[in-house]
Amino acid sequence: MIALEVHNLHKTYKQRKKLIEAVRGVSLNINSGEILAFLGPNGAGKTTCIKMIAGLIKPDAGSVKIAGSDPHRNPRSLRLVGAVLEGNRNLYWRLTPEENLEYFGTLRGLNRRVAHKNGLQLLERFDLISKRRAPVQTLSRGMQQKLAIAVALVHTPRLLLLDEPTLGLDVEASQNVKTLVREIAREGCAILLTTHQLDVAEEISDRVAIIQQGKILAEESTREIIRRFSGSTYIIEIAGELDSVQTSKLESLGVIIQADRIIYEGTSEGLYQVLAVLNPLPLIQVKQQADLTQVFLKIVRDNRNA
Numbered sequence: 628m629i630a631l632e633v634h635n636l637h638k639t640y641k642q643r644k645k646l647i648e649a650v651r652g653v654s655l656n657i658n659s660g661e662i663l664a665f666l667g668p669n670g671a672g673k674t675t676c677i678k679m680i681a682g683l684i685k686p687d688a689g690s691v692k693i694a695g696s697d698p699h700r701n702p703r704s705l706r707l708v709g710a711v712l713e714g715n716r717n718l719y720w721r722l723t724p725e726e727n728l729e730y731f732g733t734l735r736g737l738n739r740r741v742a743h744k745n746g747l748q749l750l751e752r753f754d755l756i757s758k759r760r761a762p763v764q765t766l767s768r769g770m771q772q773k774l775a776i777a778v779a780l781v782h783t784p785r786l787l788l789l790d791e792p793t794l795g796l797d798v799e800a801s802q803n804v805k806t807l808v809r810e811i812a813r814e815g816c817a818i819l820l821t822t823h824q825l826d827v828a829e830e831i832s833d834r835v836a837i838i839q840q841g842k843i844l845a846e847e848s849t850r851e852i853i854r855r856f857s858g859s860t861y862i863i864e865i866a867g868e869l870d871s872v873q874t875s876k877l878e879s880l881g882v883i884i885q886a887d888r889i890i891y892e893g894t895s896e897g898l899y900q901v902l903a904v905l906n907p908l909p910l911i912q913v914k915q916q917a918d919l920t921q922v923f924l925k926i927v928r929d930n931r932n933a
């Protein structure tokens with residue numbers, strides 16, 4: 628089921644007689660249960676799109692539908708959206724997590740009892756129950772980030788808008804948030820993720836859309852776009868030394884042997900032959916050449932030079 632349909636959005640800002648075409652014909656869909664990473668360099672138009680999706684600014688042209696309903700025509704459909712857009716600024720710092728959840732839940736149309744119940748469930752699930760009565764300002768950044776997501780979910784939205792959910796978090800807190808985001812998607816919520824942390828986007832998104840100068844340059848499954856840009860080159864990192872028999876067999880398979888890694892270009896069947904020669908040396912990793920950062924840079928630079 629399609630949770631978000633964005634069709635041909637346009638937005639031009641006027642700044643002291645100057646026109647800035649921030650968004651120029653953006654179309655996107657996100658299905659329930661899917662995470663779309665919405666990526667682009669600074670000033671590409673991401674925030675402007677998200678603000679139009681969240682009903683905060685009106686498009687000049689085009690349409691937004693959330694579970695089939697246009698928030699600019701029917702503001703009630705915004706109840707189907709949850710958003711964490713500017714860090715954890717959707718929280719009241721002097722209130723406790725319990726109070727924040729209840730307050731925002733009622734604001735989004737839940738009765739107080741349901742808001743309280745949903746809030747407690749989320750606090751349990753996000754491992755924040757022991758902090759439920761502590762003022763938000765005394766929570767760690769990772770806890771505040773989790774709470775910000777919990778608050779955005781208290782009314783069980785169909786679409787979650789998530790901006791930089793792991794920025795500034797330590798490795799463990801970041802891992803925690805990524806796992807939660809994947810779980811939320813698995814339960815059926817559609818997620819529009821914006822981030823400049825491309826490793827996070829690569830790890831948790833199902834699809835990516837890359838925007839530059841207000842236009843979508845690429846929209847594809849994350850795995851597919853990386854595969855397409857990687858071609859057929861694999862990097863294999865191993866521990867331990869190759870013996871002379873292994874070295875000559877690998878050379879006959881056309882492999883390039885470097886200090887701590889082996890580069891193989893060919894089919895995936897050929898890759899298995901290479902791995903068989905390496906057996907039983909411990910493999911540290913086998914990866915295709917590109918990662919999402921390389922893909923992103925290539926698409927954006929090619930477009931800039933076009």
Ligand SMILES: Nc1ncnc2c1ncn2[C@@H]1O[C@H](COP(=O)(O)OP(=O)(O)OP(=O)(O)O)[C@@H](O)[C@H]1O
Binds near residue numbers: 640641648670672
């Ligand atoms: N309120 C505004 N008035 C005038 N111009 C604006 C306004 N908001 C954004 N812009 C301009 O619109 C363009 C797109 O900005 P936007 O904030 O949507 O980009 P972004 O992709 O979110 O960037 P970033 O990654 O830096 O947050 C930029 O040129 C920006 O300067």
